[in-house]
Amino acid sequence: MIRAENIVKRFDEQEVLKGVSMEFIPGKTNLIIGQSGAGKTVFLKILVGLMEPTAGRVWYDSIDFFSLNKKQIREIRLKVGMLFQGSALFDSMRVIENVRFPLDMFSNLTLAEKNLRVDWCLERVGLTGAHYKYPSEISGGMQKRVGIARAIVMEPKYLFCDEPNSGLDPRTALLIDELIQDITYDYKMTTIINTHDMNSVMEIGDNIAYLHQGQLTWQGSKDEVLSSDNELLQGFIFASPFLQRLRTAALKQG
């Protein structure tokens, strides 16, 4: 279980996070949503330890992450997988080498065993036949799939996704969402997704946390989004008149 406790982050005079406390549900897809500049990315980077908070703590089960030394942090990180916004695939490596990289670095498996595991991961994300292509030779959606395959190759306990749908068409975005949710349930991972994609919110949001100007303003499930009377949340999710009409119609129908 991951828990953030009173996280504060300041950059010079600017306070980006103002005491955010949040608990993420194990084995579910947890979404962090909010407008651009709400502090989502900073919060996610603090959760994974890429950035240190000005104040507050992050707990991985009963371990205070920021009290650990570098060696202990690396041990925790072996349980973490992350899909980056731009996929962060290594340009000089082929798809197979990208996915195999964590195994090459940290496992004692033979090359054949590692390749079997890579094959399995690539098949799991629906990507076969692209093993020997370079990242620049595949589409954005395929790059996301490779990123997911690399994130799950070490069988992590926690999966973090930073804007997994950014730059993708709605259909591919939906497929990526479904894939992340399936993987989360199949392997009982705790998944934390940073997004402002409303389709994701309504499709895969088991637990949704809404950040507004650096504060946790609302938390609930996708089923509770429609009925919530939090004006800030409604103003964010149903921003367009079309979506507002849709919400009214949905509420009328119960």
Place this chain on the structure above:
Amino acid sequence: MNFNLLYHIGRYVMLLRQAFSKPENFSMYWKETMRQMEDIGIGSLVIVALISVFMGAVAAVQFSYQLDGTLVPQYYIGYIVRDLAIIESAPTITCLVLAGKVGSNLAAELGTMRQKEHIDAMELMGVNTAAYLILPKLIAALVMIPLLVTISAYVAIIGGYLATVPTGSLSSDDYERGLRAFFQPHNVTMMYVKAIVFSIILTTVPIFQGYYVKGGNIELGKASTNAVVFSNILILLSDYLIAVLLTG
């Protein structure tokens, strides 16, 4: 200003300290070291050879012109070209050129990796990025650059020969006699000391610039430029210090 300088020196030292950690996986580090050796060594061979041949040739022609009509024996040209190549042009000029070629390349590579979140991705996998991204480059440079400097010295001497002997300025015997005259093995030691010190400078300074780059393409360009400028200044400064220390 002073505080800023101390801050950067402190970060540079700490980054290097992190780099000297036990590798997570020796074979991965070995593979990366080999790749870097090819990039730094083989990739720089042509430019080093080209520059060296002209350095030797120009030195020979200039000294031939200067010594013409003087009482200094003509075979001194071979001696001057040899010592100039060994003491100064092979280590210093070669490393200044490499600071431009290899240094800017390293800063750009690391900077791009930082911007495209490759370094973050590696960190999150549990990789000690300071070690994995620095150590293989440093080892590769420490092996390949002294080799390039050695090649440069030989090629410069050949350049001097080509510029004087076929043109009739000097006989082959005289040039060879000059090459054998007043040889001091200590100069070769000095060449390798310089090559090693300059190798460390021209890899670690650009790596530091690239590793901590923040912002977009303009900052990346600045980091790359700073990498070359600071490396060149430090190479020249240490060249002076080594000269003072080893010739005193």
